[in-house]
Amino acid sequence: MSSINEFYSKEKKESYYETLVKELSSLNKELNAFSTINESINSGYPFSAKDNICVKGFESTASSRILAGYKPAFSATSINKLLSKDFGFLGKTVMDEFGFGSFGVNCETPARNPFNPEYVAGGSSSGAAVAASIMKYHLAIAESTGGSISTPAAFCGVVGFTPTYGTVSRYGLIDYANSLDKIGIISRYAEDIREAFSVIRGEDPLDSTSVGKVPEEKRKDKIIILKEAMEHAEEKVRSSFAGLIGKLENMGYRVEEKSFEPISKAVSIYYIISMAEASTNLAKYTGFKYGYQGEDFTKGYNAFFTEARNKFGEETKRRIILGTFVRGTSVKSKYYGKALRARALIIDGMNKLLGDGYILTPTMPITTPKFTEVKELTPLQSYASDILTIPPNLCGFPHISFPYDYVGGMPLGAQLVSSHFNDNAVIGFAEQWEKQFEYKFRYNLGSL
Ligand code: GLN
Numbered sequence: 001m002s003s004i005n006e007f008y009s010k011e012k013k014e015s016y017y018e019t020l021v022k023e024l025s026s027l028n029k030e031l032n033a034f035s036t037i038n039e040s041i042n043s044g045y046p047f048s049a050k051d052n053i054c055v056k057g058f059e060s061t062a063s064s065r066i067l068a069g070y071k072p073a074f075s076a077t078s079i080n081k082l083l084s085k086d087f088g089f090l091g092k093t094v095m096d097e098f099g100f101g102s103f104g105v106n107c108e109t110p111a112r113n114p115f116n117p118e119y120v121a122g123g124s125s126s127g128a129a130v131a132a133s134i135m136k137y138h139l140a141i142a143e144s145t146g147g148s149i150s151t152p153a154a155f156c157g158v159v160g161f162t163p164t165y166g167t168v169s170r171y172g173l174i175d176y177a178n179s180l181d182k183i184g185i186i187s188r189y190a191e192d193i194r195e196a197f198s199v200i201r202g203e204d205p206l207d208s209t210s211v212g213k214v215p216e217e218k219r220k221d222k223i224i225i226l227k228e229a230m231e232h233a234e235e236k237v238r239s240s241f242a243g244l245i246g247k248l249e250n251m252g253y254r255v256e257e258k259s260f261e262p263i264s265k266a267v268s269i270y271y272i273i274s275m276a277e278a279s280t281n282l283a284k285y286t287g288f289k290y291g292y293q294g295e296d297f298t299k300g301y302n303a304f305f306t307e308a309r310n311k312f313g314e315e316t317k318r319r320i321i322l323g324t325f326v327r328g329t330s331v332k333s334k335y336y337g338k339a340l341r342a343r344a345l346i347i348d349g350m351n352k353l354l355g356d357g358y359i360l361t362p363t364m365p366i367t368t369p370k371f372t373e374v375k376e377l378t379p380l381q382s383y384a385s386d387i388l389t390i391p392p393n394l395c396g397f398p399h400i401s402f403p404y405d406y407v408g409g410m411p412l413g414a415q416l417v418s419s420h421f422n423d424n425a426v427i428g429f430a431e432q433w434e435k436q437f438e439y440k441f442r443y444n445l446g447s448l
């Protein structure tokens with residue numbers, strides 16, 4: 001039985017939500033998963049929304065100071081769909097500003113890893129993954145552009161599902177990069193994700209890129225391991241992943257190694273495209289119509305504009321500068337145009353590989369780092385850690401990250417990818433996995 005059905009079937013004390021809010025508020029002081037907790041929740045299966053997903057009447061800032069105080073007058077389609085079924089809104093989760101990051105540190109109050117608060121929670125959906133990990137019954141609605149669901153799910157020991165591009169409406173999402181953004185789900189179990197996905201997916205007249213095609217479930221018995229992906233993984237990850245492969249073979253899967261050299265270009269392609277799109281999306285936050293507004297209207301245009309734009313964090317400013325550069329007239333064909341063509345080649349190559357089976361890789365090439373370790377990384381080193389989560393995101397393929405081992409007390413995640421619209425097959429794979437592998441959690445808030 002899924003946790004959702006279990007939750008509905010159990011008797012709940014009248015004070016259930018009050019106690020949950022109290023316990024969560026207290027743990028949140030340590031872990032910082034939520035930027036807002038909805039104290040008036042009083043019914044439904046509790047769910048949270050990443051802070052870049054609009055919820056009517058609740059501050060939605062994409063964890064950016066430039067949007068401080070912004071309370072949308074409408075909710076995202078995915079949120080409305082959940083509210084129209086029996087789901088209850090519990091709060092907004094912390095993230096890397098506008099989704100820019102892999103470790104959750106690019107914001108004012110970074111979420112901490114529930115397994116050990118000295119470690120990062122992953123990013124950019126840091127708070128969403130922590131929320132799913134600490135509560136017995138919870139769905140975290142999150143978003144991925146280039147791995148922001150898989151990465152924190154892997155670091156926090158939960159399941160993270162990123163659907164085929166377009167299957168879930170993006171209406172009400174504060175955009176990062178429109179050709180890459182997907183709203184997805186982080187939860188403890190794939191079984192719950194299946195149910196929630198069936199609620200939030202579907203064509204939406206408010207999002208012209210949304211599709212109504214019913215996701216398939218074409219199960220495959222072959223798993224492809226990418227040679228180049230394994231070469232990028234650190235030794236601890238590689239040896240633990242070898243154990244997972246053995247278990248999958250025992251479950252009846254045929255495992256085959258293949259080479260896919262273009263994967264080593266995926267990070268450059270992704271960062272050129274995503275930054276180009278992000279820099280145009282961020283152009284609207286000038287303090288005139290959107291974003292922080294100064295009080296002093298006697299200031300000159302430049303001073304007013306600069307004051308507002310100074311609210312952006314360091315990583316956001318870096319992306320505006322680089323993204324504006326790569327689409328500049330004199331270099332556009334050298335960077336942006338070339339990246340688009342290379343993206344098409346990656347999509348084509350991966351599509352061919354997937355015709356044959358699923359692709360499986362470790363979710364991250366590294367084990368979960370500590371905050372002190374992340375501080376030492378250069379931006380390029382940080383971008384490079386996305387090497388395994390970027391390829392399916394560049395292609396819009398459905399993928400799922402699931403916990404498969406614990407090393408030094410910290411969880412490790414693996415990521416399974418399938419072809420477009422085979423969403424329910426990747427969910428089905430993780431369901432089969434979690435039937436015979438017991439996930440570990442450190443907290444169980446809200447248990448019944
Ligand atoms: N780490 C990637 C980036 O910083 C992915 C972010 C995301 O998926 N939102 O762009």
